[in-house]
Amino acid sequence: MTAPAPLRIDFVSDVSCPWCAIGLSALEQALRQLDGVVQADIHLQPFELNPQLPAEGEDATEHLMHKYGIGMAQVEANRAVIRERAAALGFAFNVGVGSRVYNTFDAHRLLHWAELQGRHLALKKALLRAYFTDGEDVASHEVLVRLAGEAGLDRDEARRVLETGAYAEDVRAQEAFFQQRGIRSVPATIVNGTHLIPGGQPPEVFEQALREIAAAAPG
Template identity: 65%
Template sequence: MPADLKIDFVSDVSCPWCAIGLASLELALRRLQGEVRAQVHVQPFELNPGLAPGGEDITEHLTRKYGSTREQQAAARDAIRERGAAVGFEFRKEGRDRVYNTFDAHRLLHWAGLQDPARQQALKKALFAAYFTQGRSPEEHEVLVDAAVAAGLEPAAAREVLASGAYAQEVRQQEQFYLQAGIHAVPAVVINDRHLISGGQPPEVFEQALRQLAGAAA
C-alpha cells in the first residue's frame, strides 16, 4: 500500500524558483508512484505584497531589492532557465519585463482549491506558464481567467471571484499562518504539517526525502 502524504506547497506565482520547485516535486512524485500517494495543496506567499498596480521594472526591482547588477541578473536568468529546462519548465529567454502584485492570483488559487486540489495545482502551473513562459501579467484578470480555463475551471465563476474580492481574508490568514510558522522564503514544501523542504530542489532531493517520510509513515 502506498503511503499517504499531505503536501503544502507554499509559493508565489512571481517566483521563478517556485516554478522550478513545483516541476521538480511533480517529477519526484511520478517516480514514486506506487510508493507514495500525495495530495498537493497550493498555499499563498507574496514576495512583494506592497507593489502598486502596474508593478515595477524587473531590473530596477532586483537592483533595489538585492543590489544586483544587470550582468548578475542576466547570469542568474540563464541559470534559472537551465534549471527549468532540466525539469521540463520553459522560461522565456529574455526573462521577465516587470514584477507584479499577485494577491488576486492567490485569491483565485484559494477558490480553485475549494473546487478541487488537482485543478488548483493545474491553475498554479498555468499561472507560472503565463508569467514566465508567455510573458503575461499575473495582475491582469483576463490572464488569470485564461489560466483558470486552462486548468479546467469555469471562466464565469473565476471572473466573479476576481471582481468580487472574494477570499481576501482567507488568503491573508494563510499568509500570516506560514509567516508565523517561520517561512520567509519560498518555495517551502511542508509534508504532513511537520517536515519542511526549502527551495527549488532537484527532483532527486524531493524523491529521497519523500521516500524517507513515506517509510516512516508506514
C-alpha cells in the same frame, strides 16, 4: 502489497517566484518516480514576495537590482542559472530585459477558489507558464479569467471571484499562518505538517526526502 503512504504536502510559493516554478516541476517529477510508494495530497499555500507592488507592476530587472542591491550582470547570471535548471525540467523560462513583475494577490485568491474546485494544480501551472514562459500580466483580471478557463474552471465564476474580492481574508490568514511558522522564503515544501524541504530542490532530493518520510510514517 504495501499500500502507498499518504502524505499531505503544503507547497508554499508565489506565482512570480522562478524557484517556485522549478520546485513544483521537480516535486511533480519526484512524485511520478514514487508512484505506488506515496499518495500525495498537495495543497498550494500563498506567499507574496512583493505584496507592495502596484497593479501595473514594475520592470523586473530594475526591481531585482534595487531589491537585492546587485547589478545587471548578476541579474543576468542568476537568470542563466534559473533558465538552465528550468529547461532540465521541461519548463521554458523566458524572463529577461523588458520583463515586468506584478502583484500576485488576486492570483492567490483565484488559486484558493480553484483548490475548492480541485483544479488548483492546473491553474497554478497555467499561471507559472503564463508569467515565466509567455510574459503575461498575472495581475490582469482578463488574463486570470482566461487562465482559469484553460485550467477547466468556470470563467464567469472566476470573474465573480476577482471582482468581488472573494477569499481575500482566507489568503491573508494562510499567509500569516505560514509566516508565523517561520516561512520567510519560498518555495517551502512542508510534508505532513512537520518536515520542511526548503527551496527549489532537484527531483532526486525531493524523491529521497519523500521516500524517507514515507518509510518513517506510522503504518
